[in-house]
Amino acid sequence: MPDDNLQLVHLLRAVTVEFGLRQAEFAARNGMHPTDVRALVCLLDAARADEPATAGLLGARLGLNSAGTTSLIDRLERLGHVARIRDDRDRRRVLLRVEPQAIRLGQEFFGPLIDGLLDVLDSLDPTERDTVRRFLTAAHTVFTTREPGA
Template sequence: MTDEAFQRPPDSAPQSLVRLLQDFSLEANRYVDTAGSRKDMHRTDLNALAVIMRHTAKGLVVTPGVLRKELHLSSPATTALIDRLDSSGHVTRERHGSDRRQVQLRMTPKAFQDGGAMFMPLSRHMGAAMAEFSPEELDLVTRFMTAMVEATIAARQEASDGGPSSPGPPA
């Protein structure tokens, strides 16, 4: 491997802040794994429920195809996932009103109850940490985190398109 592979982020992205974001991502993933395992749920199960919740909140119909695409799963893996969530009482399959051939996925009250129980400690600790900041500071952090999410999405899309994995030479 060349020294080029170990280059630091550009000066516009302070390395300590990038490391903190990486640490946050790692700890959030560890929390999800720990909380999910207490309810015998895998990370993919929890990600599926998050997708269903997000789409439902926007008034969108959630189908197995939506889940497959969002979670980058094969059709058999998606079916197994939905079967697990259905068997555990977290999701129901319903026929969509306008197209009876289309299956719609809905979260059950049990999913909301279990999700609340799993994520209440995280919510409580994060709420206490946020209480230390002014509304203006929280607005700034919200803008920053929104930009970081958008940057991560752009990088993921670039990686999936086979685009450049590192910036080109300075202009």
Template sequence: MGDEEQAGGSRRAGPTWLLRQLQTAMGDAETALARRLGIGPTDLAAMTHLTFAPTPIGPRELSGRLGITPGATTELVDRLERAGHLERRRDTVDRRRVQLHASTATLAEVSGALGPLLAALDAVAAGLDAHDRDVVTRYLGDVLAAYEGFARPDLA
């Protein structure tokens, strides 16, 4: 039986069903954060990519990650730069390339806005014993790998 099968008229709250509920709650939290920052959802998605990319990204890569045209990306980057949310910097190796970076002020603003949520999540994790924390960490790592595998361009 799957997580979403009806059992006596009620849904089972298994891991997959709870992950789907979590996705909805995370989307709601992102909407709330965007509203608090005074930006739209695409702007927030762009800022998220810039903040969490393992290496700095440029406009072309941002365009691909967001699935929007290069022209729309230019408008987006210009808008975020005017609002003080991001900075364009020349690549130190290839001066022709531009890197996009979240501004220090925006990072501080986001950190402040997310502080209560992150503290609540830390408290949840602190309530787990070492064994349960290891199990949850392994499970979430496997879930992350599944999502990353699904999102790979060669699977699209």
């Protein structure tokens, strides 16, 4: 791997570390655990993808067992960040919904960072944005399909 490619890998790692630190800062400011923030992100991603946000989905995405997932959901519900609601199509199923107050908190904290990233993306032409999209999609695939140390 050429040195230039390795520098890009290190830059991606630096961005992810910084993003993780910001998530931890957000969690601390709002009386949450960093896993709580990851859970809210998972639930918001599911909503954007129009996927039913269930406890099973959340546990699988976060790598938690059933008891850990229930504890996490209970904590987020007590904080007023998540609500359990019955599925209109299958009343036996309980769905999870991120509450407006949690969305507002996230927008207040992460909004300026997202706006900065959008400004950067706006400075790129469509071909450059497509290249960034292809790289990030491929990087995501590597992390979700390959075992570390394998």
